[in-house]
Amino acid sequence: MVDRTVPGSAIKVVSKKVLFFFFAMTTLLFMLSWLFVLRSTQSDVMSNSSLFTSFNDSYSDPVQQRDVQEVEPSIGNRAILGDSIEAEAATTTTARDEAQQPLQQHVPEEQGVKCKPRVLRVFMYDLPPEFHFGLLDWKPQENADSVWPDIKAVSPHYPGGLNLQHSIEYWLTMDLLDSEVPEAEAESKAKSVMRVRNSSDADVIFVPFFSSLCYNRFSKTGPHEKRSRNQVLQEKLVSYVTAQEEWKRSGGKDHVILAHHPNSMLDARTKLWPGAFILSDFGRYPPNVANVEKDVIAPYKHVVRSYDNDQSTFGSRPILLYFQGAIYRKDGGHVRHELYYLLKKEKDVHFSFGSVQKGGIKKATEGMRSSKFCLNIAGDTPSSNRLFDAIASHCVPVIISDEIELPFEDVLDYSQFCIFVRTRDALKKRYLIDFIRSIGEEEWTRMWNRLKEVESFYEFQFPSKEGDAVQMIWQAVKRKVPFMKLKTNRSRRFFRSLQRS
Secondary structure (H helix, E strand, O other): OOOOHHHHHHHHHHHHHHHHHHHHHHHHHHHHHHHHHHHHHHHHHHHOHHHHHHHHHOOOOOEOOOOOOOOOOOOOOOOOOOOOHHHHHHOOOOHHHHOOOOEOOOOOOEOOEOOOOOOEEEEEOOOOHHHOHHHHOOOOOOOOOOOOOOOOOOOOOOOOHHHHHHOHHHHHHHHHHHOOOOOOOOOOOOOOEEEOOOHHHOOEEEEOOOHHHHHHHHOOOOOOOOOOHHHHHHHHHHHHHHOOHHHHHHOOOOEEEEOOOOOOOOOOOOOOOOOEEEEOOOOOOOOOOOOOOOOEEOOOOOOOOOOOOOOOOOOOOOEEEEEEEOOOOOHHHHHHHHHHHHHOOOOOEEEEEOOOOOOHHHHHHHHHHOEEEEEEEOOOOOOOOHHHHHHHOOOEEEEEOOOOOOOOOOOOOHHHOOEEOOHHHHOOOOHHHHHHHOOOHHHHHHHHHHHHHHHHHHOOOOOOOOOOHHHHHHHHHHOOHHHHHHHHHHHOOOHHHHHHO
Protein backbone atom coordinates (compact mmCIF):
# COMPACT_ATOMS: atom_id res chain seq x y z
CA MET A 1 0.00 0.00 0.00
CA VAL A 2 1.40 3.38 -1.05
CA ASP A 3 2.04 5.94 1.71
CA ARG A 4 0.10 9.08 0.70
CA THR A 5 1.99 11.32 3.10
CA VAL A 6 5.29 11.23 1.15
CA PRO A 7 4.39 13.81 -1.55
CA GLY A 8 3.09 16.21 1.07
CA SER A 9 6.29 15.94 3.09
CA ALA A 10 8.42 16.64 0.01
CA ILE A 11 6.39 19.74 -0.72
CA LYS A 12 6.93 20.95 2.84
CA VAL A 13 10.69 20.43 2.59
CA VAL A 14 10.87 22.31 -0.70
CA SER A 15 8.80 25.19 0.73
CA LYS A 16 11.17 25.56 3.69
CA LYS A 17 14.21 25.74 1.40
CA VAL A 18 12.53 28.34 -0.81
CA LEU A 19 11.57 30.45 2.20
CA PHE A 20 15.08 30.24 3.69
CA PHE A 21 16.66 31.24 0.36
CA PHE A 22 14.24 34.14 -0.01
CA PHE A 23 14.97 35.34 3.54
CA ALA A 24 18.74 35.13 3.02
CA MET A 25 18.62 37.05 -0.26
CA THR A 26 16.39 39.73 1.24
CA THR A 27 18.75 40.20 4.17
CA LEU A 28 21.76 40.42 1.88
CA LEU A 29 20.12 42.98 -0.37
CA PHE A 30 19.08 45.05 2.67
CA MET A 31 22.63 45.11 4.02
CA LEU A 32 24.09 46.08 0.64
CA SER A 33 21.59 48.89 0.21
CA TRP A 34 22.33 50.18 3.75
CA LEU A 35 26.08 50.20 3.08
CA PHE A 36 25.45 52.08 -0.16
CA VAL A 37 23.42 54.72 1.71
CA LEU A 38 26.13 55.16 4.37
CA ARG A 39 28.84 55.55 1.76
CA SER A 40 26.88 58.10 -0.21
CA THR A 41 26.13 60.21 2.87
CA GLN A 42 29.60 60.07 4.44
CA SER A 43 30.93 63.00 2.47
CA ASP A 44 27.88 65.05 3.41
CA VAL A 45 28.44 64.37 7.10
CA MET A 46 32.08 65.36 6.83
CA SER A 47 31.28 68.52 4.95
CA ASN A 48 28.68 69.48 7.56
CA SER A 49 31.15 69.03 10.41
CA SER A 50 31.97 72.71 10.08
CA LEU A 51 28.56 73.41 11.56
CA PHE A 52 29.66 71.83 14.82
CA THR A 53 32.93 73.73 14.69
CA SER A 54 31.12 77.02 14.21
CA PHE A 55 28.76 76.22 17.06
CA ASN A 56 31.60 75.39 19.40
CA ASP A 57 33.63 78.42 18.38
CA SER A 58 30.72 80.70 19.16
CA TYR A 59 31.00 79.74 22.82
CA SER A 60 34.75 79.52 23.14
CA ASP A 61 37.51 81.96 23.90
CA PRO A 62 40.75 80.53 22.51
CA VAL A 63 43.87 82.38 23.49
CA GLN A 64 45.55 84.38 20.76
CA GLN A 65 49.04 83.01 20.20
CA ARG A 66 52.07 85.09 19.36
CA ASP A 67 54.05 84.20 16.28
CA VAL A 68 57.41 83.09 17.58
CA GLN A 69 60.13 81.16 15.86
CA GLU A 70 61.35 79.42 18.98
CA VAL A 71 59.40 78.39 22.07
CA GLU A 72 61.22 77.45 25.22
CA PRO A 73 60.04 74.11 26.60
CA SER A 74 57.89 74.09 29.69
CA ILE A 75 59.91 73.56 32.82
CA GLY A 76 57.12 71.39 34.13
CA ASN A 77 55.92 71.21 37.70
CA ARG A 78 58.53 69.91 40.11
CA ALA A 79 55.98 69.02 42.78
CA ILE A 80 52.30 69.03 41.97
CA LEU A 81 49.20 68.65 44.12
CA GLY A 82 47.47 66.16 41.83
CA ASP A 83 48.36 62.48 41.53
CA SER A 84 48.47 62.24 37.74
CA ILE A 85 51.64 64.30 37.34
CA GLU A 86 52.86 62.90 34.08
CA ALA A 87 49.46 63.05 32.42
CA GLU A 88 48.99 66.69 33.36
CA ALA A 89 52.49 67.73 32.34
CA ALA A 90 51.98 66.27 28.86
CA THR A 91 49.07 68.65 28.22
CA THR A 92 50.75 71.86 29.36
CA THR A 93 53.75 72.22 27.05
CA THR A 94 51.97 74.65 24.73
CA ALA A 95 50.25 76.78 27.38
CA ARG A 96 53.19 79.13 27.75
CA ASP A 97 52.49 81.23 24.68
CA GLU A 98 48.72 80.72 24.80
CA ALA A 99 48.35 82.97 27.83
CA GLN A 100 50.53 85.81 26.59
CA GLN A 101 47.66 87.53 24.84
CA PRO A 102 44.25 88.34 26.33
CA LEU A 103 41.46 85.99 25.45
CA GLN A 104 39.64 86.89 22.26
CA GLN A 105 36.62 85.20 20.77
CA HIS A 106 37.31 84.04 17.23
CA VAL A 107 35.10 85.70 14.64
CA PRO A 108 35.51 84.59 11.02
CA GLU A 109 36.46 87.18 8.43
CA GLU A 110 33.98 87.78 5.67
CA GLN A 111 34.76 89.31 2.29
CA GLY A 112 38.19 90.45 3.42
CA VAL A 113 36.79 92.49 6.35
CA LYS A 114 38.40 91.80 9.71
CA CYS A 115 35.71 91.65 12.39
CA LYS A 116 36.18 92.66 16.01
CA PRO A 117 35.77 89.98 18.69
CA ARG A 118 32.32 89.96 20.26
CA VAL A 119 32.50 91.46 23.74
CA LEU A 120 30.59 90.25 26.76
CA ARG A 121 27.21 91.97 26.96
CA VAL A 122 26.22 92.84 30.53
CA PHE A 123 23.02 94.21 32.00
CA MET A 124 23.70 95.96 35.31
CA TYR A 125 21.01 96.54 37.93
CA ASP A 126 20.59 100.21 38.85
CA LEU A 127 20.91 99.52 42.54
CA PRO A 128 20.67 102.54 44.88
CA PRO A 129 24.05 104.10 45.80
CA GLU A 130 23.92 102.62 49.31
CA PHE A 131 24.94 99.29 47.72
CA HIS A 132 27.96 100.55 45.81
CA PHE A 133 29.51 104.03 45.58
CA GLY A 134 27.51 105.24 48.56
CA LEU A 135 29.75 102.94 50.64
CA LEU A 136 32.59 105.23 49.50
CA ASP A 137 30.66 108.25 50.83
CA TRP A 138 29.67 109.29 47.30
CA LYS A 139 26.28 110.92 46.85
CA PRO A 140 24.48 111.79 43.61
CA GLN A 141 23.97 115.44 42.88
CA GLU A 142 20.66 117.02 43.75
CA ASN A 143 17.93 116.44 41.15
CA ALA A 144 20.20 113.90 39.41
CA ASP A 145 18.28 111.02 37.86
CA SER A 146 21.25 108.64 37.88
CA VAL A 147 22.50 106.44 40.69
CA TRP A 148 25.97 106.36 39.11
CA PRO A 149 28.81 108.88 39.22
CA ASP A 150 29.90 110.72 36.11
CA ILE A 151 33.23 108.95 35.68
CA LYS A 152 34.27 111.36 32.91
CA ALA A 153 34.26 114.17 35.46
CA VAL A 154 35.55 112.54 38.65
CA SER A 155 35.88 108.97 39.92
CA PRO A 156 35.13 108.11 43.55
CA HIS A 157 38.28 107.14 45.40
CA TYR A 158 38.66 103.61 46.78
CA PRO A 159 40.37 103.30 50.20
CA GLY A 160 43.93 102.00 50.31
CA GLY A 161 45.70 99.56 52.59
CA LEU A 162 44.35 96.04 52.90
CA ASN A 163 40.99 97.19 51.53
CA LEU A 164 42.60 97.10 48.08
CA GLN A 165 43.09 93.32 48.23
CA HIS A 166 39.41 92.66 47.57
CA SER A 167 38.57 95.71 45.46
CA ILE A 168 37.51 93.86 42.29
CA GLU A 169 33.93 95.09 42.75
CA TYR A 170 35.12 98.67 42.25
CA TRP A 171 37.21 97.95 39.15
CA LEU A 172 34.57 95.84 37.41
CA THR A 173 31.80 98.37 38.04
CA MET A 174 33.97 101.23 36.85
CA ASP A 175 34.82 99.26 33.73
CA LEU A 176 31.13 98.70 32.99
CA LEU A 177 30.41 102.40 33.35
CA ASP A 178 33.39 103.19 31.16
CA SER A 179 32.08 100.88 28.42
CA GLU A 180 29.34 103.45 27.74
CA VAL A 181 31.81 106.25 27.06
CA PRO A 182 31.93 106.91 23.28
CA GLU A 183 34.98 105.35 21.68
CA ALA A 184 36.25 108.72 20.50
CA GLU A 185 36.32 109.98 24.11
CA ALA A 186 37.51 106.79 25.81
CA GLU A 187 41.09 106.66 27.12
CA SER A 188 41.35 102.94 26.39
CA LYS A 189 40.21 101.44 23.09
CA ALA A 190 40.43 97.84 24.33
CA LYS A 191 37.08 96.59 25.57
CA SER A 192 36.08 93.18 26.89
CA VAL A 193 32.63 94.16 28.08
CA MET A 194 29.71 96.28 26.98
CA ARG A 195 26.85 97.48 29.16
CA VAL A 196 23.43 96.97 27.60
CA ARG A 197 20.21 98.57 28.78
CA ASN A 198 17.86 95.77 27.72
CA SER A 199 18.37 92.65 29.82
CA SER A 200 17.08 90.46 26.99
CA ASP A 201 20.18 91.45 24.98
CA ALA A 202 22.59 90.55 27.77
CA ASP A 203 24.80 87.51 28.25
CA VAL A 204 24.87 88.00 32.02
CA ILE A 205 23.19 90.13 34.70
CA PHE A 206 25.61 92.03 36.95
CA VAL A 207 24.78 92.74 40.61
CA PRO A 208 26.87 95.81 41.63
CA PHE A 209 27.05 95.31 45.40
CA PHE A 210 30.42 96.24 46.92
CA SER A 211 30.22 93.32 49.32
CA SER A 212 33.88 93.20 50.37
CA LEU A 213 33.99 96.91 51.17
CA CYS A 214 30.69 96.58 53.02
CA TYR A 215 32.14 93.80 55.17
CA ASN A 216 35.40 95.65 55.86
CA ARG A 217 33.66 98.87 56.88
CA PHE A 218 30.26 97.93 58.25
CA SER A 219 30.31 94.36 59.62
CA LYS A 220 30.37 95.48 63.26
CA THR A 221 27.22 96.56 65.05
CA GLY A 222 26.93 100.01 66.55
CA PRO A 223 26.11 100.70 70.18
CA HIS A 224 22.36 100.89 69.51
CA GLU A 225 22.13 98.40 66.63
CA LYS A 226 20.89 94.82 66.73
CA ARG A 227 22.22 94.09 63.26
CA SER A 228 25.14 95.54 61.37
CA ARG A 229 24.73 97.64 58.26
CA ASN A 230 26.41 94.82 56.36
CA GLN A 231 23.65 92.38 57.37
CA VAL A 232 20.88 94.87 56.62
CA LEU A 233 22.21 95.59 53.13
CA GLN A 234 22.55 91.89 52.35
CA GLU A 235 18.93 91.32 53.33
CA LYS A 236 17.77 94.26 51.20
CA LEU A 237 19.88 93.01 48.30
CA VAL A 238 18.29 89.56 48.36
CA SER A 239 14.80 91.09 48.43
CA TYR A 240 15.60 93.39 45.53
CA VAL A 241 17.35 90.90 43.27
CA THR A 242 14.97 87.96 43.72
CA ALA A 243 12.01 90.23 42.92
CA GLN A 244 13.41 91.22 39.51
CA GLU A 245 12.08 89.70 36.29
CA GLU A 246 15.65 88.89 35.23
CA TRP A 247 16.09 86.66 38.27
CA LYS A 248 12.75 84.95 37.81
CA ARG A 249 13.46 84.34 34.12
CA SER A 250 16.62 82.31 34.76
CA GLY A 251 16.34 81.45 38.42
CA GLY A 252 19.43 83.62 38.90
CA LYS A 253 21.71 81.29 36.92
CA ASP A 254 22.95 84.09 34.65
CA HIS A 255 23.62 86.55 37.48
CA VAL A 256 27.16 87.62 38.42
CA ILE A 257 27.57 88.34 42.14
CA LEU A 258 30.66 89.77 43.83
CA ALA A 259 31.86 88.14 47.04
CA HIS A 260 35.64 88.32 46.86
CA HIS A 261 36.36 88.74 50.56
CA PRO A 262 35.97 85.30 52.23
CA ASN A 263 33.63 86.78 54.87
CA SER A 264 31.51 88.89 52.54
CA MET A 265 27.95 87.87 51.67
CA LEU A 266 27.81 85.43 54.61
CA ASP A 267 24.03 85.83 54.89
CA ALA A 268 23.07 86.35 51.24
CA ARG A 269 25.22 83.61 49.69
CA THR A 270 22.86 80.81 50.66
CA LYS A 271 19.98 82.61 48.93
CA LEU A 272 21.75 83.85 45.82
CA TRP A 273 23.85 80.74 45.20
CA PRO A 274 22.32 79.89 41.77
CA GLY A 275 24.24 82.90 40.42
CA ALA A 276 27.92 82.91 39.47
CA PHE A 277 30.03 84.22 42.34
CA ILE A 278 33.34 85.99 41.78
CA LEU A 279 35.50 84.77 44.67
CA SER A 280 39.07 84.61 45.92
CA ASP A 281 38.72 80.90 46.81
CA PHE A 282 36.18 78.30 47.98
CA GLY A 283 37.57 77.99 51.50
CA ARG A 284 34.44 79.08 53.38
CA TYR A 285 31.80 77.87 50.97
CA PRO A 286 29.99 74.51 50.88
CA PRO A 287 30.35 72.90 47.44
CA ASN A 288 26.63 73.19 46.67
CA VAL A 289 26.86 76.99 47.09
CA ALA A 290 30.15 77.66 45.29
CA ASN A 291 32.23 75.45 43.02
CA VAL A 292 34.66 75.69 40.12
CA GLU A 293 31.99 74.63 37.63
CA LYS A 294 29.84 77.75 37.90
CA ASP A 295 31.94 80.37 39.72
CA VAL A 296 34.96 82.50 38.86
CA ILE A 297 38.16 82.78 40.89
CA ALA A 298 39.64 86.28 40.62
CA PRO A 299 43.06 87.50 41.77
CA TYR A 300 43.67 89.74 44.75
CA LYS A 301 44.98 93.20 43.98
CA HIS A 302 48.61 93.12 45.08
CA VAL A 303 49.55 95.70 47.71
CA VAL A 304 53.30 95.88 46.99
CA ARG A 305 54.45 98.07 44.13
CA SER A 306 55.00 96.54 40.72
CA TYR A 307 58.65 95.87 39.94
CA ASP A 308 59.33 97.90 36.81
CA ASN A 309 62.58 97.52 34.90
CA ASP A 310 63.60 94.46 36.89
CA GLN A 311 67.16 93.52 35.94
CA SER A 312 67.62 90.85 38.60
CA THR A 313 69.75 87.77 38.20
CA PHE A 314 69.90 84.54 40.16
CA GLY A 315 72.97 85.80 41.96
CA SER A 316 71.68 89.30 42.67
CA ARG A 317 68.86 88.04 44.92
CA PRO A 318 70.67 86.93 48.11
CA ILE A 319 67.64 85.49 49.98
CA LEU A 320 66.74 81.96 48.90
CA LEU A 321 63.27 81.69 50.46
CA TYR A 322 61.11 84.50 51.84
CA PHE A 323 58.03 84.67 54.05
CA GLN A 324 56.73 87.58 56.10
CA GLY A 325 53.25 87.61 57.57
CA ALA A 326 51.04 86.13 60.26
CA ILE A 327 52.65 82.88 61.44
CA TYR A 328 49.96 81.59 63.79
CA ARG A 329 46.69 81.04 61.93
CA LYS A 330 43.56 78.98 62.52
CA ASP A 331 41.97 76.34 60.28
CA GLY A 332 44.43 75.19 57.59
CA GLY A 333 47.04 77.74 58.66
CA HIS A 334 48.69 75.48 61.24
CA VAL A 335 51.31 74.62 58.64
CA ARG A 336 52.78 78.12 58.92
CA HIS A 337 54.13 77.79 62.43
CA GLU A 338 55.31 74.23 61.77
CA LEU A 339 57.31 75.46 58.78
CA TYR A 340 58.63 78.32 60.85
CA TYR A 341 60.31 75.89 63.25
CA LEU A 342 61.69 73.87 60.34
CA LEU A 343 63.18 76.84 58.49
CA LYS A 344 64.03 79.54 61.02
CA LYS A 345 67.68 78.45 61.42
CA GLU A 346 68.47 78.32 57.69
CA LYS A 347 70.90 81.17 57.04
CA ASP A 348 69.54 82.20 53.61
CA VAL A 349 65.83 81.93 54.57
CA HIS A 350 63.79 84.90 55.80
CA PHE A 351 60.78 83.65 57.79
CA SER A 352 59.34 86.20 60.18
CA PHE A 353 56.18 87.79 61.47
CA GLY A 354 55.00 90.92 59.64
CA SER A 355 51.98 93.15 59.04
CA VAL A 356 51.05 96.20 57.01
CA GLN A 357 51.66 98.45 60.00
CA LYS A 358 54.95 100.26 60.73
CA GLY A 359 56.16 100.13 57.14
CA GLY A 360 55.25 96.49 56.65
CA ILE A 361 54.39 96.88 52.95
CA LYS A 362 57.68 98.65 52.25
CA LYS A 363 59.62 95.90 54.03
CA ALA A 364 57.74 93.19 52.14
CA THR A 365 58.44 94.94 48.83
CA GLU A 366 62.17 95.09 49.53
CA GLY A 367 62.27 91.53 50.87
CA MET A 368 60.47 89.95 47.92
CA ARG A 369 62.60 91.79 45.39
CA SER A 370 65.70 90.44 47.14
CA SER A 371 64.47 86.83 47.15
CA LYS A 372 64.58 84.03 44.62
CA PHE A 373 61.53 82.19 46.00
CA CYS A 374 58.56 83.42 48.06
CA LEU A 375 56.45 81.13 50.22
CA ASN A 376 52.68 81.20 49.77
CA ILE A 377 51.29 79.10 52.61
CA ALA A 378 47.63 78.42 53.39
CA GLY A 379 46.29 80.58 56.20
CA ASP A 380 42.72 80.94 57.43
CA THR A 381 41.69 80.26 53.83
CA PRO A 382 43.52 78.45 50.99
CA SER A 383 44.46 81.68 49.18
CA SER A 384 46.18 84.89 50.18
CA ASN A 385 47.32 88.15 48.65
CA ARG A 386 50.92 87.06 49.17
CA LEU A 387 50.86 85.05 45.93
CA PHE A 388 50.07 88.13 43.86
CA ASP A 389 52.60 90.26 45.74
CA ALA A 390 55.21 87.64 44.80
CA ILE A 391 54.17 87.72 41.14
CA ALA A 392 54.40 91.53 41.09
CA SER A 393 57.90 91.23 42.64
CA HIS A 394 59.02 88.51 40.18
CA CYS A 395 59.78 86.26 43.15
CA VAL A 396 58.99 82.66 42.15
CA PRO A 397 56.02 81.57 44.31
CA VAL A 398 56.28 78.34 46.30
CA ILE A 399 52.66 77.34 46.95
CA ILE A 400 51.90 75.12 49.94
CA SER A 401 48.11 75.05 49.96
CA ASP A 402 46.46 71.79 48.90
CA GLU A 403 42.97 73.27 48.42
CA ILE A 404 43.93 76.44 46.57
CA GLU A 405 42.09 77.51 43.42
CA LEU A 406 43.91 79.85 41.07
CA PRO A 407 42.52 82.56 38.78
CA PHE A 408 42.42 81.90 35.03
CA GLU A 409 43.88 78.41 35.45
CA ASP A 410 41.82 77.17 32.52
CA VAL A 411 44.11 79.24 30.25
CA LEU A 412 47.26 79.66 32.37
CA ASP A 413 49.75 76.95 33.30
CA TYR A 414 50.91 77.97 36.76
CA SER A 415 53.54 75.24 36.87
CA GLN A 416 55.61 77.38 34.49
CA PHE A 417 56.11 80.14 37.07
CA CYS A 418 55.16 78.59 40.42
CA ILE A 419 56.42 75.68 42.52
CA PHE A 420 53.76 73.48 44.15
CA VAL A 421 54.53 71.36 47.20
CA ARG A 422 52.07 69.11 49.02
CA THR A 423 51.58 70.04 52.65
CA ARG A 424 52.46 66.58 53.90
CA ASP A 425 55.77 66.74 52.01
CA ALA A 426 56.59 70.29 53.08
CA LEU A 427 56.34 69.26 56.75
CA LYS A 428 58.93 66.51 56.40
CA LYS A 429 62.26 67.42 57.93
CA ARG A 430 64.54 69.13 55.37
CA TYR A 431 62.29 68.18 52.46
CA LEU A 432 61.30 71.72 51.48
CA ILE A 433 64.67 73.41 51.90
CA ASP A 434 66.53 70.63 50.05
CA PHE A 435 63.96 70.73 47.27
CA ILE A 436 64.29 74.51 46.79
CA ARG A 437 68.09 74.29 46.84
CA SER A 438 67.94 71.73 44.04
CA ILE A 439 66.49 74.31 41.61
CA GLY A 440 69.35 75.77 39.65
CA GLU A 441 69.98 79.11 38.00
CA GLU A 442 68.77 78.09 34.53
CA GLU A 443 65.44 76.77 35.75
CA TRP A 444 64.87 79.72 38.07
CA THR A 445 65.64 82.17 35.27
CA ARG A 446 63.04 80.59 33.00
CA MET A 447 60.40 80.95 35.73
CA TRP A 448 61.50 84.53 36.50
CA ASN A 449 61.12 85.45 32.82
CA ARG A 450 57.68 83.85 32.72
CA LEU A 451 56.60 85.89 35.77
CA LYS A 452 57.43 89.07 33.89
CA GLU A 453 55.33 87.84 30.95
CA VAL A 454 52.20 87.07 33.00
CA GLU A 455 52.32 89.87 35.60
CA SER A 456 50.02 92.12 33.53
CA PHE A 457 47.18 89.57 33.97
CA TYR A 458 47.06 90.53 37.66
CA GLU A 459 47.12 94.33 37.31
CA PHE A 460 43.92 96.23 38.22
CA GLN A 461 43.60 99.66 36.69
CA PHE A 462 41.13 102.20 35.37
CA PRO A 463 40.60 102.53 32.53
CA SER A 464 41.28 98.86 31.94
CA LYS A 465 43.87 97.84 29.38
CA GLU A 466 44.17 94.89 27.08
CA GLY A 467 45.11 91.77 29.01
CA ASP A 468 44.91 93.25 32.52
CA ALA A 469 43.13 91.70 35.50
CA VAL A 470 39.83 93.49 34.81
CA GLN A 471 39.58 92.20 31.27
CA MET A 472 40.81 88.74 32.25
CA ILE A 473 37.99 88.49 34.82
CA TRP A 474 35.38 89.52 32.26
CA GLN A 475 36.71 86.93 29.85
CA ALA A 476 36.59 84.27 32.58
CA VAL A 477 32.94 85.21 33.14
CA LYS A 478 32.35 84.94 29.40
CA ARG A 479 33.65 81.38 29.42
CA LYS A 480 30.94 80.54 31.98
CA VAL A 481 28.11 81.78 29.75
CA PRO A 482 27.56 78.44 27.91
CA PHE A 483 27.22 76.68 31.28
CA MET A 484 24.74 79.33 32.44
CA LYS A 485 22.66 78.83 29.31
CA LEU A 486 22.80 75.05 29.70
CA LYS A 487 21.61 75.18 33.31
CA THR A 488 18.88 77.69 32.48
CA ASN A 489 17.56 75.67 29.54
CA ARG A 490 17.60 72.40 31.51
CA SER A 491 15.62 74.03 34.31
CA ARG A 492 12.84 74.86 31.82
CA ARG A 493 12.21 71.29 30.69
CA PHE A 494 9.16 70.62 32.85
CA PHE A 495 7.96 74.20 33.19
CA ARG A 496 4.64 73.65 31.37
CA SER A 497 3.79 70.37 33.07
CA LEU A 498 4.60 71.81 36.47
CA GLN A 499 2.30 74.75 35.77
CA ARG A 500 -0.56 72.38 34.95
CA SER A 501 0.01 70.30 38.04
